[in-house]
Amino acid sequence: MSDDVPARALQLRSLVTDQATIQVSLESVDVPVPGPDQVLIRMEAAPLNPSDLGLLFGGADLSNAAAAGTVDLPVITAPLPPAAARAARARVGKSLPVGNEGAGTVVATGSSDAAQRLLGKTVAVAGGEMYAQYRCIGAAACLVLPDGVDAIAGAASFVNPMTVLGMVETMRDEGHTALIHTAAASNLGQMLNRVCIEDEIPLVCIVRSPAQVKLLTDQGARHVLDSTAESFMDGLTAAIAETSATIAFDAVGGGLLASRILTCMEAALSAGSPFSRYGSAVHKQVYIYGSLDRSPTELTRSYGLAWGVGGWLLTPFLIKAGPARSAAMRERVARGLTTTFASSYAGRLSFVEALQPEAVAAYASMATGTKYLIIPNGGAAAGAAS
Amino acid sequence: MSDDVPARALQLRSLVTDQATIQVSLESVDVPVPGPDQVLIRMEAAPLNPSDLGLLFGGADLSNAAAAGTVDLPVITAPLPPAAARAARARVGKSLPVGNEGAGTVVATGSSDAAQRLLGKTVAVAGGEMYAQYRCIGAAACLVLPDGVDAIAGAASFVNPMTVLGMVETMRDEGHTALIHTAAASNLGQMLNRVCIEDEIPLVCIVRSPAQVKLLTDQGARHVLDSTAESFMDGLTAAIAETSATIAFDAVGGGLLASRILTCMEAALSAGSPFSRYGSAVHKQVYIYGSLDRSPTELTRSYGLAWGVGGWLLTPFLIKAGPARSAAMRERVARGLTTTFASSYAGRLSFVEALQPEAVAAYASMATGTKYLIIPNGGAAAGAAS
Numbered sequence: 001m002s003d004d005v006p007a008r009a010l011q012l013r014s015l016v017t018d019q020a021t022i023q024v025s026l027e028s029v030d031v032p033v034p035g036p037d038q039v040l041i042r043m044e045a046a047p048l049n050p051s052d053l054g055l056l057f058g059g060a061d062l063s064n065a066a067a068a069g070t071v072d073l074p075v076i077t078a079p080l081p082p083a084a085a086r087a088a089r090a091r092v093g094k095s096l097p098v099g100n101e102g103a104g105t106v107v108a109t110g111s112s113d114a115a116q117r118l119l120g121k122t123v124a125v126a127g128g129e130m131y132a133q134y135r136c137i138g139a140a141a142c143l144v145l146p147d148g149v150d151a152i153a154g155a156a157s158f159v160n161p162m163t164v165l166g167m168v169e170t171m172r173d174e175g176h177t178a179l180i181h182t183a184a185a186s187n188l189g190q191m192l193n194r195v196c197i198e199d200e201i202p203l204v205c206i207v208r209s210p211a212q213v214k215l216l217t218d219q220g221a222r223h224v225l226d227s228t229a230e231s232f233m234d235g236l237t238a239a240i241a242e243t244s245a246t247i248a249f250d251a252v253g254g255g256l257l258a259s260r261i262l263t264c265m266e267a268a269l270s271a272g273s274p275f276s277r278y279g280s281a282v283h284k285q286v287y288i289y290g291s292l293d294r295s296p297t298e299l300t301r302s303y304g305l306a307w308g309v310g311g312w313l314l315t316p317f318l319i320k321a322g323p324a325r326s327a328a329m330r331e332r333v334a335r336g337l338t339t340t341f342a343s344s345y346a347g348r349l350s351f352v353e354a355l356q357p358e359a360v361a362a363y364a365s366m367a368t369g370t371k372y373l374i375i376p377n378g379g380a381a382a383g384a385a386s
Numbered sequence: 387m388s389d390d391v392p393a394r395a396l397q398l399r400s401l402v403t404d405q406a407t408i409q410v411s412l413e414s415v416d417v418p419v420p421g422p423d424q425v426l427i428r429m430e431a432a433p434l435n436p437s438d439l440g441l442l443f444g445g446a447d448l449s450n451a452a453a454a455g456t457v458d459l460p461v462i463t464a465p466l467p468p469a470a471a472r473a474a475r476a477r478v479g480k481s482l483p484v485g486n487e488g489a490g491t492v493v494a495t496g497s498s499d500a501a502q503r504l505l506g507k508t509v510a511v512a513g514g515e516m517y518a519q520y521r522c523i524g525a526a527a528c529l530v531l532p533d534g535v536d537a538i539a540g541a542a543s544f545v546n547p548m549t550v551l552g553m554v555e556t557m558r559d560e561g562h563t564a565l566i567h568t569a570a571a572s573n574l575g576q577m578l579n580r581v582c583i584e585d586e587i588p589l590v591c592i593v594r595s596p597a598q599v600k601l602l603t604d605q606g607a608r609h610v611l612d613s614t615a616e617s618f619m620d621g622l623t624a625a626i627a628e629t630s631a632t633i634a635f636d637a638v639g640g641g642l643l644a645s646r647i648l649t650c651m652e653a654a655l656s657a658g659s660p661f662s663r664y665g666s667a668v669h670k671q672v673y674i675y676g677s678l679d680r681s682p683t684e685l686t687r688s689y690g691l692a693w694g695v696g697g698w699l700l701t702p703f704l705i706k707a708g709p710a711r712s713a714a715m716r717e718r719v720a721r722g723l724t725t726t727f728a729s730s731y732a733g734r735l736s737f738v739e740a741l742q743p744e745a746v747a748a749y750a751s752m753a754t755g756t757k758y759l760i761i762p763n764g765g766a767a768a769g770a771a772s
Contacts, residue, residue, distance in 0.1 A: 299683040305699040311691030
């Protein structure tokens, strides 16, 4: 191992205590020595994705977040509401590393050829525990970033891009030809819009403000509906009639949105058809992949019996898709990292900055345009907006 | 056509008016002359299934049902609550025949061999419009009842038996090995219990009273849970842990029951496993096939992302299963009509009796033990309990 690699380094951790509070802190841990097929990556950038925030804060009430710890090793604490505490029972007392994905430079490798070939390369990786100054991982998990793509641009090479492609592939696998997306002005939503334009897939975007309608329309989206508008249901029904979109991916989860989508699908499908007591025979599907609204999903079931609502997660999809198809998806992502699959960030945060209450309030809001990058080895200067 | 067959006969009809009321009445209609491949059946018995009641009364408020018409041709009217009126918009002004299935004697046939071979036979049929004194239908739709099975015993040869077998086949198709059933003390639920005992499939029954627990336990059911008991969730979790039931068929639909089942599946699956932020990877499925509770389905989504909830209906299942498999299912039903697939009824009603408010109150309650048979050609004497 190179002399530059320290024996110990920092890792961001999340702990639920038996007092129903969350503690997010920095722990000094041993830097691992890579096994024969492993590499050690000095992590240079890791995005704060919504899926990370769930593990990081466990549904805590962040309006009551408090700062603790020291200047160099700050700690954020926040109380868990009863429902969140119940859901977090299995993790009480376990200090969990966080961070689904990131990118950095390979600074040490194991003895295998595959590992040694990566020495000095800038690579993107997924697999958890990425909010760490050093991450040891199998060489096979590394995506070598193409020339001209640095760790900042490659930090989000997996979660959003593969999710977007997974949605499109799921749509095709299940026999649909168009799709609906909610929270569609998100980084992921904008990416999905670019992929659908490239692949000529009709996309119906659902957003929550006129400003978001404009944002997506300016990026070439043809069907963008504001769910807060009075004409929402009529507009959505018309867009479904035009596109034949019978599958939706929903990041909101709670409330009536999924049910409204199914209602509009049914209205679009049954328009002009004779009365059928069991509703249209065409299967209508909503997959919930996020939980921006944590309240229960309410289904009015006013859309016949040919419908389904379910959870959707990338990993099981990739397992089902198999290695060849997953590899083809990855290659497409690698080719488009600075174009189709580019992410944009509101700013960059060092570990210390990420553990300040004001920063937490900004990135944990999950509002459009509040996505941040963590720079695990960055000092305070890393805080400038990108 | 035989001289015994009248030129006109009665048919039961349901009409939603533009005043948001339902009218159930008897209409005198022409008795059809069978085409070459058709037969004319004098209908002797037709069950009032929950699926018929939905079409018959369209969600009307039957506590305000009123009698109208004449002694010989009574009419039932009832107001539709706003949500039911909205759902029934497509059928306003259309007088709809009702009755999914029934049995009777073939009294006339078309010219084909297949049709003529059925003359004089007692047959069971499905296909709608069965609450009629005469029903003309394709010869291929007829199930000739085995010796010793009369029209009363064969009246319910399709909907419940094929639904029960369809559930078991769906369970197998989707890779599950045990199942959960709600409203499990129903005629259908008792039948499913007998099939599961025959096929050695672990079944978890959910009912709504201690009396129903006893009813099913007396019939050999091993896992019967009362959803009104305080220990329900713990008992259900234990039963799922023992049986590995990861698919449920739910006749209730509304409220939290489907979500509770998923919660207990997840608790049973994740017991003893390390914490996983996305929940257990095993797919958990609830199919809603009825709507005893018409309120919205509420999903708390506290069971990871490997779950699905959807509508389930027999007809699309049979289409997917294909003719050979459907025929094999039908043959199994025919062999067991007086045993495994027997139905029991609270009583028999002539057309005139079925249109009395007291009778409607009894059969439309859909409570366990209130299933009735309609005897389309029966006089008042047919009213004795069977």
